[in-house]
Amino acid sequence: MGKGGDSSGGRANGSAATAPQESFFGDLKKGVRGVKQDLEVLKNIWFKSLKADVDHAARLEGFYSGQAAQYDKFREHFLWGRRPMLAATAARLRETGRKDLVWVDLGGGTGRNVEMMADYIDLKHFKKIYVVDLCGSLCRQAEEKVAAHKWRNVEVVEADACTFKPAVKADLVTFSYSLTMIPPFLSAVDNAIDMMADDAILGVADFFVSGKYDSPLRRMSWIRRFFWRATFDTDNIDIGPERRAYLEHRLQRVMEVNSQGSIPYVPYLRAPWYVWVGQKGKPGVDVDLENELHHEAPPRFPPTFLYTQSWEDPRPDMEVLKINSDDVVLTLTSGGCNALNLCLQGAREVVTVDCNPAQSALVEIKKAAIEHGSYEDAWKLFGEGKHEDIERLYERELAPWLSENSLKFWNSRLHYFRGGLYYQGGMGMVVWAMAVLCRIFFLTKTLDKFVHAPTLEEQRKVWLGCWAVRLFLHAPAFLKWILSSLCGILFLNRFVMWFGGGVPLKQLELIEKDGVHITEYVGRTFHSAAMNTHVRNDNYFYYNCLTGRFSKECCPSFLTQHGFQELKNGKIKNLTVANNFFVPELAKRKYSKVIMMDHADWLPVESCEELAQTLGKQVVKGGVVIWRSASYEPPYAKLVEKAGFKVKCISRADKVDCMDRVNMYASFWSATKL
Structure with a gap:
């Protein structure tokens, strides 16, 4: 017994000792195998010559046949636009609430997009999914996935994206890194639009170079345009701006992201990629051109927002302004709480403007959480300032609805919601x-x-x-x-x-x-x-x-259950977020109410004169302007009066016990347009 026990114990110890070694060598072999597979893919990409005297299908087969089995693994760290595109389209499909959807993935390759889409929407919501590709080798990989997952609603079709016709109209059509590989792209886009239902959406993710005079957020230097177009051209991939230009000629753009991502085994270089989502309607874009500009904070601003909440008490504001359903209101953004409160008060349109794009990013993510998320998630994000699953929530529910400037801000700052938003x-x-x-x-x-x-x-x-x-x-x-x-x-x-x-x-x-x-x-x-x-x-x-947080008994109005639900039921749609300076946004339209906060305190005299004159032109008769100041007698009050207003000091810190709940300013003013 003793000897047997000793022998058994010896074997156990030996097994325990060798386990880490076996694990190490197993991981090493796996790593070597992975590198070998990646090198096989790179060999096909970089060194395999493609015949020029064959048709497009033969060229695709020649390019992919030797790398089809390793395609998914290698592209996982190369095709960075796929997930944002799928998340953006899935978010819009979820909004419909339908469970009989039809999706056509043109150039769907190995079917990996279907696997990814399952992370954003239940595949049971699709009545039919077509994975269409002209390359037989990739289609065989897709068929293996369909069999492995036992997808009954997925059909792999070896066909041309320019001619394939689904049995019924599609609710979603996608080109995932395929449109640049289709020489007759005009036909492919036309065919995609023909198969779309009236309320369908089209999503594209791909590499790109900009045009010389392209949209500001797409624009790149001539050397980058030349380098990347020439590099991809060696693999018969045309990443020029013509494809996206034609998409916007035929469809209305509703969402776009322009970015760049790393390339496996190629240090330092980052390939430009984009995501584009469009729908039928008026061709072009449905966003203000101002939001297409590349916004940077003015000099000496920190690289993030200054305020996590609005530091003006809305209670006395509402007593003076008396917001009604005909009001068009302009306000500075700050933390965005008061802009949301103006929507709750029933204003027809609330334009919230800030020259710091980080403040706009903050109110945009609040707007997205209200419009497309749940009260529970919104409370965690902006009530408690923390969310335990922020990465998943952001990718699925929030990012698909943000502008590109806001996406770039939040993509690197999700840790704010782990450490506590109100400590940032x-x-x-x-x-x-x-x-x-x-x-x-x-x-x-x-x-x-x-x-x-x-x-x-x-x-x-x-x-x-x-x-x-x-x-x-x-x-x-x-x-x-x-x-x-x-x-x-x-x-x-x-x-x-x-x-x-x-x-x-x-x-x-x-x-x-x-x-x-x-x-x-x-x-x-x-x-x-x-x-x-x-x-x-x-x-x-x-x-x-x-x-470092709010309580449910003590919080801004948008964080109450009643306020959240009223905004979600439609009032949030009255909010327009503008990245701009105050006076240029003031000059864009007529306003019945304007909230300057303490903006004029920041300005030199000549800018105050311009502000006062613009107020005189843009505020309608009977309209009201309010502001606060750190001064008892702000010098620009007389300038506003000269511009055609009746100016009144509502309260001063040296004449009352407490100005309001914030009590941070020396005086509070109103001006009524005569």
């Missing part, structure tokens, strides 16, 4: 730094009591009982001066105020002209808000700052 951006860094300082100065428990105080009276007691507040309120004058100076230098300097608080130099100068020290200004802001507004139940601005 300029203001988010201030919130994070505040939390750190509270821990350093042992204020965490006090602030927790403050935030969760059940009544305003209890909140006041906690606030006035805090040692830091008592120090600033009751310290001798000379000590207050020292503390104010230190705070001004360390925490309220120009760098922190701009990159953290979004307060530019010109606004700081306005505060100084009123004879108010920046430390006194900030102290007045917080003290009055703490003494006059109940943070736990009513002041979601500071609740968010102190906790």
Whole structure:
């Protein structure tokens, strides 16, 4: 027994010892095999000569026959546009709610697109899927997939994309890296459109080069145009701009992405690719040309947004504006919360504009989450600021509806929703730094009591009982001066105020002209808000700052269940997001209501004059303009008055206990067009 046991134990230990070695050598052999297969594909791509005296089908067979079995594995890290195209088309198909769809994948190759599509929509929703390809070797691979997956609704058809006709009209037609390999592409596109139902969509993913004077987001240098077109031409792949131009001649574009991706075993070079989704209707595009421009933030702006929420209290705004169903409203974007609230108030159109494309990206993703997602997901994203499955949600539900500028922003910043959205951006860094300082100065428990105080009276007691507040309120004058100076230098300097608080130099100068020290200004802001507004139940601005999230009892209107549902039911469609400067967007159309926030505080005198004159031209008679200022008497108020408005100061910080729930400005103004 003992000997047997020892022998058994020895074998077990030996087996355990050799297991890692076997695993290592197994992985090594697998890796070597994979490289060998990739090299076989590369040999066919780079070195195999194609006969010129044969038809297109024979050329395709000659090109793919030696690499068909390895096609999917190699292209997985090369054809970067496939998944975004499938996600975008699937998102639009899901919106229909139908379960009898027909999909024709022209140039569908090995059927890999069908496997991928299953990640975005249940394949049972398709009554019929046609995988059409002219290359027999690729069709055999597709047939093997159909058999392996036991797809009863998928049919592999070895046929020409220019002549194939499905039995019924298609709801979706796709060209996935195939249109550039079809010489008679005009016929292929015409045939695709002929087979589309009236409400069908067409999706294309492929490589490309731009035209010399192409759309700004497509445009590339002459050397890139020459290099990539010549490189792909060696494999009979024509990536010129003509195919996309013809698509837009025949169809209406509803979505487009232009990007670039890596190439296996080719370091540094990144091949340009695009995704294009179109539908029947008026040929061309259904987006404002302004959104096709390559937008960059103005100089000295951070590479992300400054504000994660809007820092103007909408409650007094609504009392002054009295929004109605005939209103066309222009507002600055900021965090987008107030623009969404204007939609909820019933405005016919709300145009939200910002020169920082990151702010537009933030409101765009909020809009997409409301319009195409669930309340539960929207609450996680923008209520809690975190989502445990953000990558999948973004790919399936959000990205298909974003503009290209916003896609480029969010593609590299999904980690914001893992670490907490409200700790990101300029203001988010201030919130994070505040939390750190509270821990350093042992204020965490006090602030927790403050935030969760059940009544305003209890909140006041906690606030006035805090040692830091008592120090600033009751310290001798000379000590207050020292503390104010230190705070001004360390925490309220120009760098922190701009990159953290979004307060530019010109606004700081306005505060100084009123004879108010920046430390006194900030102290007045917080003290009055703490003494006059109940943070736990009513002041979601500071609740968010102190906790890094909202609560369902204390949040912007778009995050309430009622507000979310009203927006989703149609009011969200009244929101237009514009990447632009304020005055050019103001000049585009007539407005009945304009919300300038503190925009004019940022401007030099000549720009304020232009702003006032444009307001005079674009605001209709009886229309109302409102703004806030860090100054008691902003100098541009007289310019607005000269432009044909009756100007009124609604409130001033030196004449009231508390301006509003934010209490961040020195004055609040309205102007009515005469």
